[in-house]
Amino acid sequence: MPVGGRPTVRSRRLGTALRAYRLAAKMDQLQAAEVIAAHQTRVSRIETGHVSARPLEIRALLDAYAVHDPNVRTKLEELARQSKRRGWWLEHAAHLRPDYVDHIALEDDATYIREWQPVLVPGLLQTSAYAEAVVAATPHYIAPERIAQLVRVREARQAKIEEGGATYTAILWEAVITQPIVNAGIHEEQLSKILEVGKRKNVTIQVLPFIAGAVAGSTYAFSSFSFEPEPAVEAVTMENLRGTSVLEGAEDLAAYANAFDQLRSAALAPEASARLIRSALRGSKDNAS
Known part of the structure; x- marks a missing residue:
């Protein structure tokens, strides 16, 4: 059984793949059950x-x-093993929403992570001070000790990027850079961190300028994940006031892959984005002095 007694993103990915292969073979669940000498349930x-x-x-x-591709077979067997593996985040699971646990598991497995953020700095780029300010500002009361724990979880998530475990691309709307939602000191520290992380070989940070117009309003914030050497989108998460939704349907994945491509095409190149961030940082410091 998956850890925690509920479907995990790993066990769902495995199940979805097996179902797709069964349907392609034109077999029903009863026939599949006979293959493994088990009940249809x-x-x-x-x-x-x-x-x-x-x-x-x-x-x-x-x-x-009739699925004989060794890469496919190895991948699915590995997914089965991983679905029972305890991730580092499960020591915090009692204090995390199940949907947030799913998001972290996707990050942990991913080879490619892409994010679009029109309002906040993405969690994978946040400083501790910025994360604390953002978590504390949620409309629901969160006890101070839990805020501290959520900040630690956010910091632990960043190890995936810092260790080069995934190729990461973030597109931020210009408002995230030039219209801070935290105090000046926290914002300046945050901009410095974005610039520093953006120097990593596995990281690309782009800013979507105001002049891009309606493109910025084409979709809410989302993250997409790939789990193979090639960056085909295999899962998408979206945050809202009620939690995090995980999308895995083929049409949804295609729509968000296309949306990210449009955002990336309209965004400034990484070098120009870094210049804009440095300019915003200088402006913030000048205003404070």
Whole structure:
């Protein structure tokens, strides 16, 4: 069973893939159940992510579905193993929303992470002071000790980027840079961090200028994730007041991949973006002096 007794993004990804291969083979769940000598409900629960398939079951099912690509087979077996693995974040799970845990798991698995943020600095780029200010400003009361814990989780998430574990691209609307929602000192520290992280080989930061017009309003903030050597979008998350939604449908993924491409095309190049950020930082310091 997936850790925590509920479907995880890993077990759902495994189940979704097995279901797609079963349908492509024109087999129903009863036929698949016969392949692994199990009841049909087990196949159903595997495909919805409520239970994890064992490696022998995966191999038998893929044989029946005529899926012989060794890369596919290895990937699915690894997903099955990972669905039972305890991630670093689970020590904080009692204090995190389940949907936020899903987002962190996606980040932890990803080879490519792309984000669009029209309002806030993305969590993967936030300083501790900025993160604390943003968390404390949410419309729901959060106890001070929990705010501190959420900030620590946000800092731990950043290790993925700092260690080069994923290729990361962030597109920020110009308002995020030039119209701070925190005090000047925190904002200046934050801009400095963005510039510093942007120097990493695995990181690209672009600013979408005001002159891009309606492009900025084409979609709310979102993150997309890829899990293969190639950057095809395989999952998308969107935050709202009620939590984080995970999108995995083919049409949704295509729509958000296209939206990110449009945003990236309209954004300033990384070098020009860095110049704009440096200018905003100088302006902030000049106004404070």
